[in-house]
Amino acid sequence: MSFSLSKDKKYGYKITKLYQVIQQNPSVQSYCYLGEALIQRQHWAEAIASYQHALELNPNLPGIHQKIGDALQQQAKAEKTNLLNYYKQKIQQNPDDLQTYYQALEISPNDTEIYLELGKTFAKKGLFDRSQLAYQKVLQLQPNHPLAENFQSAQNSFSSQTPSFPQTPQLDQAKQTLDTLNQITLDSFLNTNSQLNFPQVENPEISIIIILYNRAEITLSCLYSLLRNPFQSFELILVDNNSTDTTRQLLQQINGAKIILNHQNLHYLLGCNQGSKVAQGNYFLFLNNDAQVLGNSIPSALETIKSSDDIGAVGGKLILPDGTLQEAGSIIWQDGTCLGYGRGNSPTAPEYQFQRTVDYCSAAFLLTQRDLFLQLGGFDEDYQPAYFEETDYCVRLQKLGKKIIYDPNVNILHYEFASSSNTGSSEQAIALMEKNQKIFQQKQQDWFPSQYPTELKNLIFARTQPREKPKRILFIDDRIPHPWLGSGYTRSHSILCNLIKLGYFVTLYPGDLRYIEDWSTIYSDIPQTVEVMRGYGLIMLEDFLRERQGYYDLVFISRPHNIKHLNSILAKENILKSAKIIYDAEAIFSIRDYEYKRLNKINFTEIERQTAIQEEIKLAKNSHHIITVSSQEKQQFIEQDYADVSLLGHCLSINPTPKTFAERQNLLFVGSIYEKESPNADSILWLTYEIFPLIQKQLDQDIELIIIGNNTVEEIAQKINILNNPSIKILGKVDDLTPFYNQAKLFVAPTRYAAGIPHKVHEAVAHGLPVVTTSLIAQQLEWKHETELLVGDDKINFAQQCVKLYQDSALWNELRKNAMKRVETECSPKFFSEILKSILKSLEN
Secondary structure (H helix, E strand, C coil): CCCCCCHHHHHHCCHHHHHHHHHHCCCHHHHHHHHHHHHHCCCHHHHHHHHHHHHHHCCCCCCHHHHHHHHHHHHHHHHHHHHHHHHHHHHHHCCCCHHHHHHHHHHCCCCHHHHHHHHHHHHHCCCHHHHHHHHHHHHHHCCCCCCHHHHHHHHHHHCCCCCCCCCCHHHHHHHHHHHHHHHHHHHHHHHCCCCEECCCCCCCCEEEEEEECCCHHHHHHHHHHHHHCCCCCEEEEEEECCCCCCHHHHHHCEECCEEEECCCCCHHHHHHHHHHCCCCCCEEEEECCCEEEECCHHHHHHHHHHCCCCEEEEEEEEECCCCCEEEECEEECCCCCEEECCCCCCCCCHHHCCCEEECECCCCEEEEEHHHHHHCCCCCHHHCCCCCHHHHHHHHHHHCCCEEEEEEEEEEEECCCHHHHHCCCCHHHHHHHHHHHHHHHHHCCCCHHHCCCCCHHHHHHHCCCCCCCCCEEEEEECCCCCHHHCCCHHHHHHHHHHHHHCCCEEEEEECCCCCCCCHHHHCCCCCCCCEECCCCCHHHHHHHHHHCCCCCCEEEEECHHHHHHHHHHHHHCCCCCCCEEEEEECCCHHHHHHHHHHHCCCCCCHHHHHHHHHHHHHHHHHCCEEEECCHHHHHHHHHCCCCCEEECCCCCCCCCCCCCHHHCCCEEEECCECCCCCHHHHHHHHHHHHHHHHHHHHCCCCCCEEEECCECCHHHHHHHHHCCCCCEEEEECCCCCHHHHHHCCEEEECCCCCCCCCHHHHHHHHCCCCEEECHHHHHHHCCCECCCEEECCCHHHHHHHHHHHHHCHHHHHHHHHHHHHHHHHHCCHHHHHHHHHHHHHHCCC
């Protein structure tokens, strides 16, 4: 029987008529006719329902499954189109919302117009490096795009190879506004005979040396910024080079500073050397009078220079009045020319937020050790009147084995060319720079051969001093690995920190754009020498890898969906070149998923389970080395013919809390919840609804269950609150768990499905807290019941084990001793570091 309608009938049947026919006499044929009519009207859900009714009437109906499948595909396509149009409409309404672009690109990853608009938005925000990536994507997708020439121009402007100082209209306008405000402030200050009072410090830590020549209004703003600065152990040295404006009047209204009044203009370089001779601080801070010190810049620079004996000078981020970057450390090329890294970009872009060793930093803000400056005879007077003296000084420091550090927490608002703009234009300054550059090239020519050639492709390499030569690792995970996140991030944090200790440079690439943190949170517990590609996400990973081809020696990647995405990129082209891939399979997630199905009585076959596990393991096909956390999961990879597989567990030091058995009370559960179906969510609900009430009955109502951990699923907390059990305390995220480990009598981990190894159990044991858990966790740990822990797999048995341990002092102490011994052996930080080092060593060429 055929159910295709003729063209006339197809458009002639009325849906209402078909519904009437079906109401009187439902049949397979009428349902199929109705389905086709509904499809013509694009009523997909109703059409599918009609076909399904036909299928119910005749399960063997030929072609019906194809019809349902086609309708489902058309429905999905229509919904995808509607959703894409919705996101495009949102972009039109709010073009600054980057998240909407990312959502649209997830649906339509090859849409040139979305990339084009995204590039424009990045450019508006000053994120020129990322706008360039977006424009490059447009060219990849549509090489003959009408705006192709414009994209090329944008790229060419990025590749300036010689020092240049573009004055954009925005920068000019910003300087004019700043000039007006500064002049108003100066006039008010002078006319009211106001005073600036600087602290008198007997033994100052820092001597701040500022050279003045006119521009009193800018000088006043600079001095105000010093008074706002929280650091107080400094002396201020002001050297005035015979200013002809109101600078001398301003100086009469300043108290507490050492003031040198020259009768002629000695210019910048000689003024700095002159000021250094009367300075008493342990450190000299050379500061331009057209600079304003922001935030905690001085304390941060001092902390940085004190952090290592091999640091000779510290500089920072110079920000122009229009809010764009002047420089974030500077590059000296092989031919002796120089480049301020990042000019014109956003000061908060990821590339400028991490600390690194550089060739030199501008003396607009340069902190150096007093003894070193005097040892080298100050700034070389061959560079007078000014320019390249700090460049030469930084090179001489490096010849002594000292490093120049760019500190991203040093933020300086810099007018740039303030003195020269007062006497004419910046042309004079540029002419001086060109003259002194030749002197610099002659004096330091023996130092240049190890520098990078002047090419755009070398910019990413040259931003860090070439003599450092660290191995570079791209570290890909979903989020910033804060230890408090749990879910494998505690271990990731240990790996990341150990990579830094082993001397590697790390770029951390968070792939999940749902978790974009502010910079203070990002660096709250990871070293600031780590570059963090905040806001890029997996959607930009391919472009990022293309831009940095040949830069990374290793790629360290975690979690199946991330390695799957990387594989899809490499399937098109191996843009990683010689970089080796380490896949950190910190858990085989398919094992957990099928344990969840088993627990929730979702039908599946063992073949389906094994197939899922094998497919997940196959994701490691492009990896050069695989890391697992358990011997069972290591064996899974070996059985699939992977040879280079290592076991790397957790990194913990034993730190037992001091309270005795008798001094403790209550139960402790620790675990973060980010998904409703997660193991921790199931554990908490099982514990609070079925296990803890049994424990309360057998002990007494005074016992409390303390639940700690970051919880982003409100429904879980609501379900627990419905119990109205005052003995259950939900505390959420806690920064320091030590007091809770010290107070609790035992740790509970009622985990019914999971993969990998539970860090929370290792951590609780490391703090001297015995554990009651399930056989699943005991098997993962390879620990024994009644030797290192207690095991219970149903609610009654689990509760009984808790009651037994809660009441048995001898058992409590025995388990505590045995479990801590296991953690001390299996989670030793030294052992952890050695294993990681051996893995990395095995991948060296």
